Amino acid sequence: MGNCNVCIKSDVTGSDRKRSDTNRGKKGRKTKPNPYSDESLNSSATIRVLKDSNPRNRIGDKYVLGRELGRGEFGITYLCTDKETKQELACKSISKRKLRTAVDVEDVRREAAIMATLPEHPNIVKLKATYEDDENVHLVMELCEGGELFDRIVARGHYSERAAANVARTIAEVVRMCHANGVVHRDLKPENFLFANKKENSPLKAIDFGLSVFFKPGEKFSEIVGSPYYMAPEVLKRKYGPEVDIWSAGVILYILLCGVPPFWAETEQGVALAILRGVIDFKREPWPQISDSAKSLVRQMLEPDPKIRLTAEQVLEHPWLQNAKKASNVPLGDIVRTRLKQFSLMNRFKKRALRVIAEHLSLEEVEIIKDMFTLMDTDKNGRVTYEELKAGLQKVGSQLAEPEIKLLMDVADVDGNGVLDYGEFVAVTIHLQRMENDEHFRKAFKFFDKDDNGFIEFSELEAALVDDIGETDTNVLNEIMREVDTDKDGRISFEEFVAMMKTGTDWRKASRQYSRERFQSLSINLMKDGSLQLHDGISGQAVVV
Template sequence: MGICHGKPFEPPQNFSGDSIIPSENEHALSHHTGKTPRFPFYSPSPLFSAFKNSPANSSVNSTPLRFFKRPFPPPSPAKHLRALLARRHGSVKPNEATIPEGSEFDIGLDKNFGFSKNFASHYELGEEVGRGHFGYTCSAKGKKGSLKGQDVAVKVIPKSKMTTAIAIEDVRREVNILRALTGHRNLVHFYDAYEDEDNVYVVMELCKGGELLDRILSRGGKYSEQDAKAVMAQILSVVSYCHLQGVVHRDLKPENFLFSSKDERSPLKAIDFGLSDYVKPDERLNDIVGSAYYVAPEVLHRSYGTEADMWSIGVIAYIILSGSRPFWARTESGIFRAVLKIDPSFDEAPWTTLSSDAVDFVKRLLNKDYRKRLTAAQALSHPWLAGHHDVKIPLDLIIYKLVKVYIYSSSLRKAALRALAKTLTIPQLAYLKEQFTLLGPSKNGNISLQNFKMAVTKNSTDAMKDSRVLEFVSTVSSLQYRKLDFEEFCAAAISVHQLEGMESWEQHARRGYEFFEKDGNRPIMIEELASELGLSPSVPVHVVLQDWIRHSDGKLSFLGFVRLLHGLSARALQKA
């Protein structure tokens, strides 16, 4: 439901190589075909086909659809999408779902948003600059007030398209998110929202620099590594800001980032929050939305959070640095299977010529296990972006989740985590030091759990209230626990899963075990270990835990140490 800048694009004269643009056989539908789709979807930016052997005058194609339009037979993970969209738009026949144009489904729906009703007196609409299924975007000029004479973008959403309560709530949420988050340098500026009997009008900043996708193509299909850093830093900056407020974008792709102007150093702006939603750090979303090439594996599994945005950013980074896509197939179901089962290639040019930090950066974003993926704040702290002049590390909510788990952990697990924290590298400690500083330690270098709430409150917007992030933070700050110095904070805030996703994981684990052997390991009775892990008396502990303890001296084994780091639950232990 966001700005959709669809326009024809002329191919560069000497464009070659693996294109990031779909071929004409890829089943992408262009709004230039004149055909009315049987299934509702957004019309993305149509672009030329630049694959080898494709006709020069082939029909204009597009990057993948926001909503996936075809049913797939099992075992396709997308087989339920048609039914999902049918429910969303009130169709009683999932296989023939369409978005009603009239009012046959909106009887009794309240379409009064409470927005100002004098749009026409404030703005004069200009030409259309983009169109999606639920609305279109026009340029406009202010007629009076603070924006008099200024060019703006106006997204027009017809109320006739709002045929369900969910559709109405989507529009309301999009406006609320834009209103709450506006002000970030890399987020399109929201001015106001209006309505009349027929439409909702969302007035925003007009970005005249074009899409990031166009800029990539104008550079021959990819960016230099140095220029890519500037782009990724801006993307991560705005996404980390959204995630701190409890907002997940859910449709991050090059088409949804616009440049303010044609200037090469123009700031990049995130647009299109029509699919965005609120999510607490300890909650998961389950509805499938997004664009096929950028959708995260856990979205297809219907259980995801802000980590799904990080996957999409990983895809963008892969494209920007290599000029090709990490996952590709000629059908949406093929793309989904690739996303779920295939690892992207880093063995061919240009990856072999890029820095090891650049490769590691992308790999850690494209980890199929969302628990091992970098957060936006961590990505900004990655060595690849270290020293970039535009990088400012924000507060990271994953710290709150990890500290909460640490506090509830057994004393034995806390000792294991303290040993593991001693193995952290300087860049890893730099990220933790930044987070510790943002929490506002006292003069003696300690923080209390109240610091966690105060730090978040300083960054709070109305979006954070709607996402109930403050509610989650309050549960953390209300826990009874002693003050943490930086050393214990590192143990509490360390993510074992993320370390496990690194090539150096075994070195961390081995060295951590050495520290644990020296400072924390001692003879342990199996019954004591069972109690530490919260196993019930009914669990056959001798069978479950026998390989956790060395038979020679009764101390925790290396295997037991690693399992303890992960904080396995009693249920997981019984399955081990």
């Protein structure tokens, strides 16, 4: 919480650039080399992220970092082994070079503080230790190797209301623990829950607190964060509190019971409208077979008014969860499992593409952004004014109209001083490039198009996704192909790939900063006279919320 006054330098030395290019340029490598070799220790540190870190304590003194487990926007998670006990853990290593703005730095600092603050709980991953060196921040935590929530559900041949109730109770327990300790999670979604191990009775654990924040009773937040399909209506209105976690948990419960999100659209504005209208569909299959008690809980968790929405305690006291052992154990049917698998796989397809974009663009973007900043900062005072931004965008051929530039300036000017510092400028530039530059998608497309024939065939899609799921479901992959392959020639063209990436809003929010910019922009653009007005494509009328 609070403003971070750390100065993030814009300079990237020539040797740093060269080393970055070397690391990115190896063809045919499935994983990048471990960045903790001696050659990566030479770049200069510009920030100290963890307030209580001791530079003398090195992660290599206690732990051995092994294979890569996963990769995110800011860093890589490695298998981590305690040298003395041989206990296997996970180490989330966050590259300080990728922390572009003060907001990014504060996010990491706060994530470590929150994980250290939360009491030990069977459903929350435990932070074991933190380290910081010149290049990275390391968070050593429990290892969760049991897979994602949806994957476990799909793998089971039998899925019922009772199983959904058990998951819902776990998520509500996590929310209760967070809120009792003054933490609002702000990004509850299925991907942020992993099973500890592959045993049938493995505990489900919340693993990611990167967007979480400390709160005091009555405190309200305005920053738009989270994943679109799981956002509460008050988040879009930019005045919210811990109640948003209950809404997100309600969305997860709805998906668990029927396999699709309750609020869905192809565009950001469509998603926002669906959320704000708050119409919940209980007519589609399998809802007619689901108990009234389960529907009652979903309704009360997705209550638009946060003042009367259930608390975590009330969710846990709801009859459906209190009587979970008596809940129907009749299978909900193959339709739910198929939907969940498709939901999960499409998520992975787009996430894999976005990860490729992030890996290829993060470092090279920053190399050209510095030059753009210098070009636009005509008076060389280290800040870009609105007029300089407008003139600079015209120089580089941007087609943005003046109102859009003004809106962009308002959104990006985090500290509200009327000018953009370097960190704020980085956010604007990446935002614009991701809106306007399909070359980003071209690089991701080539990752899947292994034979470089200009199309993604079924076998290439299967090969790209099998690593994550351990097996393939031909029917589900065929469904994804049918959805993306609009001309029905049995393969995915670049144009179809781009169309997929630009729709299904939830999955293209890989960049935390991008998500903030897009939805902050959307919210400001829709806010009129203190109310939120959206154009309803169905009725053609403006909907005032």
